[in-house]
Amino acid sequence: MHSIDLTYMGSGIHEELIAHVADQEGYFEDEGVHVALRDGAVWKIERVRAGVTIGLGRTLLSRLTDGIQWTALAVNTHRPLFWFLGANGVQSMDDLRGRRLAIHGARTAPGVFGRIVLRKHGLDPDRDLECVERIPGDYQMDLRRLRDGSIDAAYVGSTLAPEQVANEEGFSVLCWVGDHFQIPTVGLVVDPARISLDDPALQALVRANKRALKTIAEQPSLAVKYITSMLGRLTSEEAEQHYERYVRPYFNSDGRVDLKVAQLGVAAVATELGIPVGTADQMYLPAL
Structure with a gap:
């Protein structure tokens, strides 16, 4: 069995839901990969580079400011959950x-x-x-x-x-x-200088991630069950309302990026930071 580290950058269903579904439903095991889910919220970016990360937002800023060639292989949603x-x-x-x-x-x-x-x-x-x-x-x-x-x-x-x-x-x-603002914010992204894009463990992780996306799109009751378990203050009815408002309409079912949305979002981020866009929007091309 292959093994790989998967790091999330912040707590909550925005980053954790898809990986949680893939883990709990046995999709990682089905793909022959052992995934160690790591909390990298306070890690320096150099440590994050050692594995795959869910956080497309932080890696975009790193690509813009540090020049690290982060590459996204799957995009879960273009709607930041804030x-x-x-x-x-x-x-x-x-x-x-x-x-x-x-x-x-x-x-x-x-x-x-x-x-x-x-x-x-x-x-x-x-x-x-x-x-x-x-x-x-x-x-x-x-x-x-x-x-x-x-x-x-x-x-x-x-x-x-x-x-x-x-x-x-x-x-x-x-x-x-x-x-009010759309940009790919969660998915799967890697530094190819550390992990090859054709790495078997990485490709298995991508397949499991896409399967979990399809599951939450096609099995609402299962998705609501996991949201209820992760957001302990919610009743099942409230979790269903949350899913119908923020998850079901906006989480992809196939992990693909909307490149036009990504390009507009990257340009807005670069403007806010006061730096050139450069080739940052190219990080999403593998997720087409």
Whole structure:
């Protein structure tokens, strides 16, 4: 049996769902590959290069800034699963002006995506509001700070379901990033200088990933079961609503990239970072 490391860059169903389904349904074993799923959220990029990673966003930034020739072999979705949540009278994106927003760092992939969406709503993240940078985890500290009023809004990821949290806590869902900005953010990406693109273990991993994508598209009840198990605050009904709103319409069933969407997204990221695009959009070509 072959073996390979697979690293996720952040917790939540955005990065973990497809790998979790492939693992739990035995797809890795069927393909003859042992996959060690690793938490690389705080790893330096050099360590991430040793294996395959799910995080297309961070590797795109690395390709743009470090010149590492990251290459994507599968794209799970073009819709980043991040949301803006408001409290303390913040009920719309316009209400963020002059308020305190907890958000990822400006030079991180989620942070860049968030800043692009802020600008689309006419907000300069450096002048029109106070961006409070924090190291994200499961966002429970953000919820605590929203409750105590030390922040007015938070930019959160898929370790929680925003509508359920908002209803329970009295917060407002201000917007979903995926409605306003599209770019491949999760899938399978590798540095060919470290792992050959025709490596048998890598190819087996890609096949299992695509099979898991097909499963969540064709077996909604199974997908909802896994979402319920991963988002422990949700009832089955709430998990089904989350799946129907954010997963079923937007996760690919075949791992292919929409190159036009990718090119527009990469250009927007490069503009936000103030650097040239170069050949960064070519990282997705194998996923065509």
